[in-house]
Amino acid sequence: MHLEDLAEKAAEFRAEEAGIQREVRVCVAASCQSSGSLAVMEALEDACGDGKGTCRVKGVGCMGLCSAGPLVSIADKDCSLDESVLYRDVTPADAPEIMGSVCGSPVERLRCPTDQPFFARQHKIVLENSGFIDPDSFKGYVAVGGYAGMVRALSEMTPADVLREVTTSGLRGRGGGGYPTGLKWSTVAKMPAGQKYVICNADEGDPGAFMDRAVLESDPHRVLEGMAIAAYAVGANKGYIYVRAEYPLAVERLQTAIRKAKRAGFLGSKVADTQFSFEVEIRLGAGAFVCGEETALMASIEGLRGQPRPRPPYPAESGLWGCPTLINNVETFANIAPIVREGGDWFASIGTERSKGTKVFALAGKIRNTGLIEVPMGTSLRDIIEIIGGGIPDGKAFKAVQTGGPSGGCIPEAHLDIPVDYDSLKTLGTMMGSGGMIVMDETSSMVDVARYFMEFCMTESCGKCIPCRTGTWQMHGLLDAIAKAQGTHADLALLEELCEVVQATSLCGLGQTAPNPVLSTLRYFRDEYEEKLQRAEL
Template sequence: MDLTELQEIAEQERKSQKPVQIRCCVAAGCLSANSEAVKKRLEEAVKASGLENQVQVSGVGCMRLCCQGSLVHVATQNEPESLGTLYQKVTPEDAPAIIAALNGEQTKVQQGDLTHPFFTKQLPIVLENSGKVNPDRIESYIAAGGYQALYHVLREMTPAEVVDAITRSGLRGRGGAGYPTGVKWATVAKAKGERKFVICNADEGDPGAFMDRSVLESDPHRVLEGMAIAAYAVGATQGYIYVRAEYPIAISRLQTAIRQAQRLGLLGSQIFESPFDFKIDIRIGAGAYVCGEETALMASIEGKRGTPHPRPPYPAESGLWGYPTLINNVETFANISPIIRKGAEWFASIGTEKSKGTKVFALAGKICNTGLIEVPMGTPLRLIVEELGGGVPDDGKAKAVQTGGPSGGCIPASAFDTSVDYESLTALGSMMGSGGMIVMDQSTNMVDVAKFFMEFCMDESCGKCIPCRVGTVQLYRLLTKIREGKASLTDLELLEELCDMVKNTSLCGLGQSAPNPVFSTLRYFRDEYLALINTSQAQEQLNV
């Protein structure tokens, strides 16, 4: 495979496209709304109408507005995404009416508004191909510019130049901590070892989070290309994608994508006729939340029990089987190809001074428009909730937004003007996390929220260290006691003291961050705790 052959595949794919494109979302959200049957009925309706030579029906990835699935987008060839017609809540029975509408007939099928802020105020970089390319066809990805970045780095850049480009872009790891990606790559590149590995962490386990799943289902080749570029930069020859078993569609499409890339020589030996060899295998996790922690993840890949280990040494120096290992999450790898194609300076021009680029969020909870969004770093939280999200249903009022999953915190409505970036969210007592964003309305009891996330952490603790294994249980019992109205102010003081102990003495990030939802709800909604403590002292504090 060389550049000419790649361009020929792209050209053939573009020529094969018919004048009218009907794209049917076949990501998990829409599949749960029977989109596979919708797609089949659309194909049958096209054939029945004799339009096979004019109309092409294809399955594509996530169209982002998940609450309105099944989603179908109809557009003429090469028509911008912002144009055309978006049909919402489509059923198989709607298929004939959608095809009839191509001839100007009126249809009662519900249509979406592509000029709504939900679409117009997003900046898709990671999601630029989602809803456009067919995830089961490598030719579709190549026609969208796929694998050109990999060719460019293998034939025109040194590994050091690739690392430098990622460093200058300002990209930070999208898995939660926000560690500078270029620094991590440089560390692995400099490390000495007979072998090196690249791991894609797709063990997405936060409640309400589905960003990585959607990327893998919608654009799997983009992740493979990012991993291959990373492997070239750090000197690795073997990659692993660690994905949880609860993502069967993502796993299936990854397996197909890997086979297709190997068939075209885009993975394997002497990629693009260069000396670079790189192989990717999939490892399926059993669903343990703690395996999102990198040392536990590596133990699981090695066939051991997925429990964390103290650091140092860090994986960059001694990781998988003791060799230098680079670990990034799905979204981080999905940013690599556009950075190479469009330049580090382009990416660095987006976002804030310390948080560059965009961030994908799974917007969920008491919000009108639930689904995937991708916005520049620094976007105000209020804009996300009120404009993209459309606010709370039935003219309700938002009370808080929980970011960062069980590791994050609850941000009150009074702080919604805060920009969404790593530093600002940390200052509020929350964190970026992998990208879950759950909106809560005035009916939400914040003690219940803290109790829910503590129960999650308690159940998911691996049990290796006492502070997490025992501390989360005691915290859950205290929260239950408070919620049942049986607690005293002494119990509330003990809750805060125990949170501090668990945070500062646990072995890994699960225990260290488990108290965050409690800390943030106590910080901003302490009155709801005091209201449940039926003592005169508590009532005095509440009245103050």
């Protein structure tokens, strides 16, 4: 198959929709569903009534502003308005009024302005289709240019060409580590030919992070396309998506996507009528955070106890069942199709010197606009929180933002102007992580924050290595005592010493980074700890 054939197909799919005058898009991602978007969708379908044929109600992926859900957007053809009209907090009772509104005079009561910074300041690559296409529709994805990256790679490029584009793009792993994706792919590609695997890590477990879930629920084909391109580039023919069982909707949509892509000949044997074959299987995680660590994840896929093992050998050399394995995060794979389609140079023109492209963040906590955003690397934290996020609600003052989940740290007001990229966050003692951002206001106690994350690490430690297994238990005990104003200066000194030992000696990333929340809160909010100690020693 060539690009022209695909373009023909896409045009054909678009022609099928030509008669539709009004498209009503209802967000059916997990967060809007939990605020009742399915009932809204049903009511809208009823209200559509005999208008069927020219009016279509469509379930779409995440539109970003989760705090205002359920979200509905209406796009009318031949309308004076340039863009679709977005409605927020829609209830089933609002359906007739919305459907009754004519183009040009929307229901102002429910309207959510799309020129506000939350929407205007974003730059969407990973989420470009999210909120527009039906995640369960293969045709919908192809109609907006989907699979063009894969077909281009298979028909016009050699694996080396693909590797070159990905390397040129400067894409770095979006799972948190920031390892250069091109380098990782080249390493796997250079291993001797034979059985190789591609794994998509969708075991997103950081508290407050939901980027990968949204991508899988909104645009599952994009991830499959990225994986297929990766498999072609490194010489693999089998892929696994390791997704946590707590994301049933994402699993369901992935299954549908795999089935439909296979039926259309875009997965399986002879992909797009070429000699390239690629099978994808889903594996469900059983609720262990540590299985997001690559070696534990692979052990889990193999059917073993999900425990990390020492590296090297790295998965690129000896991974799944001892074979060379490429393992990337959902968001990394979601970036691949646009890179191949538009070229690596285009991608490299976005972002900062050492961190290219965009990053999806999940805004949560004490912030007005909670939800999902995608911004170019290098956007300042202040812009993200105060302008895009709308600042802190209820007139409270900002205190800190936590990034990187249980492996990251807290950033205080004084450092809000730094550009968000892998390296600058590291200098502040935190990390990019997978993209969770939890905003805290003046009422949050930083000792409580540290205790919460330590408890998380303690209960999620697999128990293999001593420092993580018993060190997190001890640190949690000390933090608990300090938080309850029962700690002493000796406790704090011991806590700091344990942080050092656990960080330096733990086997995998979970233990090595478990002390980060404590270290970073100690670095910026030491007075909060000492205040509690003083009270204890009075």
